[in-house]
Amino acid sequence: MNNKLLKPLGLGLLTALSVASQSAVAEGDAVSIINDKCVACHAKESDTSWSRISHMRKTPEGWLGTIGRMQVMHGLEISSEERATVMKYLADTQGLAPSETEGYRYALEQRMNTHEEFESGLFTEMCARCHSGARVKLQHRPESEWMHLANFHIGQYPTIEYHALARDRDWWPIVKEQMVPMLGKQQPLESTAWSEWLKAGDEAVVGSWSVAGHMPAKGDLHAVMTVTEKEGDDMYAVALEGAFADGTPLTGEGSAIVYTGYEWRASIKVGDETMRQVFAVQDGTMTGRMYSADDDSRGMDITAAVESGKARVLAVQPAYIKAGTETELTIVGANLSGEPSLGKGVAVVKVLKSSDNLIKVLAKAGKAEGVNTVAVGTTSGAELAVYSSVAAVKVVPEFAVARVGGNGGSTAPVEARFDAEAWAAGKDGKAGTDDDFRIGFMPASWTAKAFDEQAAADEDLKYAGTLSDNGVFSPAGAGPNPDRKMSTNNAGHLTVVGTVTDGDSSVEAEAELIVTVQRWNTPPIP
Template identity: 55%
Template structure:
C-alpha cells in the first residue's frame, strides 16, 4: 500500500529527501495558467456546489444539451461527443459544466445548469456500488488519508487532486486518453513536477494509466445497468436522524421529507435536540440525484448546512456540514419510519461506568418489544417509550464490562460500552490539517476539530492489544505543543492559532506573511494536539498531530 498525506494535506512535491521544511511554500500550482482565472473558476465552482439542491429544475436538460452543448460537442442519434462517453457523480457533472462556463464561454442560466447536471447525473451517473469507498470526497471529509494499491496511480493522478476524484468517474477508453491530453494541455507543468519529471510522463499517462483506467473504470458496467433497471428507494415521510459532530457532540431528531413539484425535489424539515438537551431545528430543500444521491440545503438554527447522503431502502447515511465551513460537520445516519424498518440508531449516553445508575435513551425506528442489554446491566425500569425512542433506567454491573449490542425487539444497530477505568485516550482525528485564512485574503480559515476518545484495556489489562475496546467520546482539556524542534524554534504554538481548551476546536491564524515571524513566514505550524481526560485525581493523556498550513486556493466540490 502506498500511504499518502490526507486529501487536505501538504504532499511533498520536490526532492527525494526532506530533512528540512519551511512554512511558507507548499501546495501545488501551475505557473502557466492565469492564476486569477483559475481561482475565480474554482471559487465559482464552490458557490455552484452549494447550489446543487436549491431551486426547481424547470428548464429542459435536453433543450440545453441540443441547444447549447452542441456548439462544441457533436451530436449524432442522441450521442454527444465526449459527454456520452462519461459517467460521474452530481458533483462531477457540476464541475464539468461549470468548467465549460468558466473556461470555455458556455452561457447558461443557473436553472439550466442545475437541470443539465440533474439530467446527466440521472442518466450517466454512478451506481451506489461504484461510489463505495470514495464517498468521503463527496462528503467533504478533507482530512481523509488516501492510500492506493497502485503506486503509479498515486503518483500519476492522486498527487495533484484526490484519487477519489478519479475513482468517481467512468469513461470510454478514448475518453480516458483525452483526459490525459486535457491535463497536460491545461496544466503544462504536470510533467515537470515531482513524480512527473522522473519519467516520460505523457507516454506513461497515455499508454499505461489511461488504458488501465479504461479497464478498471469502464463506461459500461453491470452495476450501472442493474441500478438503472431498479426502483429507487423512497425518501418521502419521516426519518429518525442521529448524528455526531466533533467539537460539539451528538444529536438526534426527526426529519420530515415531502415531495415538491419538479423531479426528485423535496421539502425537508428537521426538529431535534443535541444530546445536552439544547434544541436543533430548521428546514430546507433536497434533490435526489441518480435515484440515491441525496443533496439537501437546510438552515439549521440559522446556519446554512448541507447534507450529502446516500439513500438505501429505509436508510440514509453520510455527512451534514456547514455550507460555508465544511470542516464543521457531523456523521449522520437516518432511518425511515416505516413498517418493518426496525433499527436502533444511537444510544445516549454511549457508555456507563461500572456501578453507575443512569437513564439510557435509545433512538431509532419501529422500536417495539423488549429492550435487551448486555448481561450485567440491570434494567431498573422503563421511563417512557415510543416507536422512535425508548428511555430506560439501568445500572451497570462489573460483569458488563465491554461493548455490547443494544436491541429493542427486532431493532438492532445500537451499542453500549461499560468501563471500569479509562486506560488510554486517543485524539480523533489522529492527524488533521487546519488552514490559515482571512486577514484580508479571500479564503476563510479552516479549523481543526478534535474529539477525545477513551479506550479501555479489556480483560488482559494491557492497552494496545486486540481486546481493547472503545468507550466513547469524553470531555477533555485541550492544548497544543510544538511537534518537533523546528516547530519549537519557530514558535509555531504562538503563531499558528488557538486551541479552545474546552471544545477541542483549533482556530488557525491569519493568512499572509507575518513580519513578526522568523523569515517573515506565514502562520503555518506543526503541532501536537494534546487531550487530557480527568479520571478522579488522575489524568489520562492522548496525542494527535495537527498541520496548520496554507489556504486551499482551488476548492472545487470534489477535492
Template identity: 55%
Template sequence: MKRKLRSGMSASLLALAACAALHAPQSMAARDAQTILKETCQGCHTPEADNALSRISHQRKTPEGWLMSIARMQTMHGLRISDEDRRTLVKYLADTQGLAPSETDGVRYALERRLNTVEHFDDQTSQMCGRCHSGARIALQRRPAQEWERLVNFHLGQWPSLEYQALARDRDWFDIARKDMVPLLAKRYPLDNPAWKSWQKTAPKSDTLVGAWSFSGHLSGKGELAGVMSVSASGDDQFKVTVKGQYADGSPFNGDGSAILYSGYEWRGNVTIDGVVMRQVFAVKGSELQGRMFDAEHDERGLDFIAAKQGSSRLLAVQPGYLKAGSETEVTLIGSGLQGTPNFGSGVEVAQVLEQSPERIKVKIKAAADAKPGAREVMIGNLKGVTLAVYSQIAEVKVVPEFSVARIGEGGGSTPKVQGRFDAEAWGKGIDGKPYRIGVFPAQWKVEAFDDRAKEDQDVKFAGTMQADSGVFTPGDAGPNPARKMSTNNAGNLKVIAAVDDAGKSLTGEGHMIVTVQRWNNPPIP
C-alpha cells in the same frame, strides 16, 4: 520535450463554487435537458448514434462531477449557460449517466467534504494522480479506455509543467500514464457496469422519501444530537425539509430548507439550522439516510448524520454509547419502530424505563462490577446493529482525526479560516487483550510544538488558539506577520493533546495538525 496530444481533450474536473446549485431545488426550467444539449452543447460535441453526443455520452459521474465539468466548460471554453439550464443539465446527466450506490462505496468521504481523510490507494495511483487531487475524484467517475486516455492528454495539454513536478520529473510520466494508468483505470472504473444498469431499473421512486425521519448525529466539539426531519414533496425529486432536534446538552437543532434527489439515491439539501446554512450530502439506502451535514461556509464544521424513516423498524444509535462497570447512567436509544425493553447483554440491567416512543427510548441502566468489558450488541426485539461499550478502565486515548489540516484566513481577506476540530476517543482492552473503542469522552485540550523547528519558530504562539474544553482550534489571521521571523505568515506545525480523566487518573492522547495557508481552489470534489 513536446508531446503530440491525441485529438479530443477530456473534460477536466475544474469547478466553481457553484456547487451550492446541487443542494437547492431547481425552479421550473425554461428548457428541457435534451434541448439544452442540442442548442448549448452540440456546437462542440458532435452527434453520434442512438442520440448520443461525443465525449458527454461516454462518461458517468456524480452530480458534483457533472457540475465540475460544466464549470470547466464555462471557465476554459467560454460556455454561456444560465443557472437554470445548468441545474437542469446536472440533474439529467446525474440521473441518466450517474453512479450506482455500490460504485461510490468507500469514497463518499470526498462528496461529504471529510477533508482530513487519509486516503489509501495503490502507490501508482497515488503518485501519478493523487499528488494533485484526491484519489476519490478518479474513483467517482467512469470512462472507457479511450476517454481515460483523453483525460491524460488533457492534463498534459492544460498543465504542461506537471512533467517537471515532484514524482513526475524522475520518470516518463506521460508514457506511464498512457501505457500503465489508462488500462488500469479502464479496468477499475469502466463505463459499462451491470451495477448501474441494474440500479436504473430498480431505483425506488422519490415519493417514498416523503414523511418523517428519526435521526441521530454527532458534531465534533459539541456532542451527540437527535430529532426528527420531516420531508414533503415540492416537485419532481424535490422536497421541503423541516428539522426539529436537540443536542445532548439541551441546545436546539432546528431549521428548515429544501433538498433534491439525484440518481435515485443522492440526496443534496440546503437547510438553515438556527441561522446557519448547512449542506446535506446523504445517500438513500432504502428506509435509511446516511451521510454528513456541514456549514456551507465552513465545511470542517460538520456532523455525522443517520436517519430512519418512521414506520420502518431500525435502531440507529445509543447515546451515550458507553457505561463503566459498577456504575449506572441514563442512555437514549434512537431509531424507528422501537418496541419493548432493550437488552444490553449480560452484566447490564435496565433499572428503569424513563421515556418510550417508537422513535426514542430513554432508560436508566446499571452495569455489574464484574461486567465483561467490551462492545456488546444492543437489541430491542429483533432490532440490532448498534453497540454499548462496557469498560472498567480506559487503556488509551486517541485524538480524532489523528492528522488534521487547519488553514489561516480572514485578516482583511475574503477567505475564511478553516478550523481544526477534534474528538477524544477512549479505548479499552477486552479480556482477550484486544483493543476496543469505548467512545468519545470530554477532554481538556492544548497544543504544543510538534518538533524543534516549530518550537524555535514559536508556532504555538502564532498559529492559533485551541479551546480547552471543546477541542476546536481557530487558526491565526492570514497575511504576513511582522512579529514573526522574516515576517512570515501564521502557519504552524503542532501537536494536539487531549487529556481525559478516568476516576482521577489523567490519560492523554496526541494528534498532529498542520496549520497552513488558504485553499484557493476548492472544488466540490477535492
C-alpha cells in the same frame, strides 16, 4: 463568457440546489439545452447522445465540475438555471450506482482531513498526487475516454511530467500503457452495478426520518427530519427538529434534491448558519454528513431511518457505560417497539421515556466488560461498550489541517475539530493488542504545543491560533503579521494533546495539526 459560474462552483451543489428548487427540471429541457449549448464542440450521435458527454458516468458534483470547466476553459455561456437542469439530467442518466461510490464518499462529504490509501502504488503516484484519488474513483469511462482524459492533462498542464513522482520515470508511456488500461478495466462505462441500479428504481424519501449523529467537539445528537414534496423533479422541503446531548437545539428548514435516485443534497438554515447535507439514501436509510456552508470542518456524521419503514436501532448515546455504575442512556431508532435490552450484564433499571424513535433508560452495568448489541424487542443494531477503565486514547483525527482566513480577506478561516476516542484493554489487560475494544468518544481536556524545535523557535503556538476547552482549534487571521519573523503569516505546526480523565487516572494522546494558508481552489470534488 459567463463569469457568474466561478462562485457557484466554489459553493458546490449548494447554489445548484437553490437554483434547481425554483423550477421543475425536465429531461426534454436538458436535452434542448445540451443541443443548444454543447453541440458546437460535442457532435450529436443520436437524439440523446453526444460525443464525449455520453461516454462517461459521474456523481452530481462530478458533472457540476465538468460543466464549470467548460465555462472557465472554453467560454461556455450557460445560465445557472440551465446548468442545474443539465446537471440533474446527466447525474440521473449517467451517474454512479451506490456500490460504485462506496469507500470514496468522503470526498463528496468534504471530509478534508481524510488520509487516502490505495492498493495500487502506481495509482497513488500517478493520479492522487495533485488532487484526491477519490475524484478519479468517482467516475467511470471506457478506455478510449480515459485516454482522452490523459491527453487533456498533458495538454492543459504541460509541466506535469516534471513534478515529483513524474520526472524520475518515463511518465507518458506509463500513463498510456499502464494507467489508462487499468482505469478502463477497473472503472468502465458499462457495469453490472449500474445496470442493476437502473432497474431498481428511485429511493423513496417523503416522510419523517429519525436522525442520530455526532459532531466532533460538540457531541451526540438526535432529531426528526420531515420531508415533503415540492414542485419540481425530485425536489423536497425539509424540516429538522432535534437537539444535541447537551440540550443545544438543532432545528432548521430548507430544500433538498435527489440525484441518480439516491444522492440526497440539501441546504438547511439552522439558526444563522446554512448547513449542507450530503447523504446516500438506501433501503429506508440515509447516511452521510451535514456540515457548514461557511466552514466544512464544522460538520456532523449522520445516520437516519424513515419512520414508515423497517424497525431499526440507529444509535445508543452515549455508546458506553462503566462497569458497576448506573447512567442514563438514549436509544435512537425508528419504529421501535418492545422492551429495550442492553446486552449481557447491563440491566434496564427504568424506562424514563419511550416513543417510536427514542427510548431513554436508566441502565446499570455489572462487572463484565465487552461490547454488547443493543436491541428493542426483536430489532437490534447499535453497540454498547462496557468498560472498567480507559487503557488508551486516540485523538481523532490524528492529522488535521486548519487554515488562516478572514482579517479583511475574502476567504474565511477553517477550523480543526478534535475528539478523544477511548479504548479498553480487553481480556488480556494490555493496551495495543488485538482484543482491545473501542469505548467511544469521551469528554477530554485539550492543550496545544509546538510540534518540533523549529515550530518552537518560530513561536507557532503564540501566533497560529487558539485551542478551546472542547477541542476546537480556531486559526488566526490571514495576511502578513509584522510581529513575526520576516512578517510572515500566521501559519504553524502544532501538536494537539487530548487527555481523558478516568477516575483517579488520566490517559492522553496526541495529534498533528498543520495551520496553513487559505484554500483558493475549491472544486466540487477536491
